[in-house]
């Protein structure tokens with residue numbers, strides 16, 4: 001399955017820890033990510049990740065496009081609900097397109113862990 005990983009800046013450390021925690025499960029899947037998140041995951045965990053553009057520069061839209069094409073099976077998007085984001089419309093569009101296509105999306109660590117456990 002192709003799994004998309006995205007994290008806002010204050011959630012990036014949580015994302016790296018999550019990927020480390022579920023590395024064995026995630027290593028059996030194809031990972032894609034927005035630019036900064038993906039490069040950090042690659043650097044810190046050694047897992048291969050296909051990196052798209054950085055979120056604020058269009059990466060959320062690129063991943064949304066992959067979802068629309070039916071090429072993503074699961075999204076983990078650790079959002080920062082306490083910091084305004086300049087590209088909020090892109091974030092809403094990404095969540096919306098998951099709902100349009102019934103693609104499971106976790107927007108916090110609790111849901112992310114539940115979905116990743118379900119994959120094992």
Ligand SMILES: O=C(CO)COP(=O)(O)O
Nearest residue numbers: 034035036037054055056
């Ligand atoms: O902004 C993001 C998601 O909305 C994440 O983008 P980066 O991974 O490039 O920081």
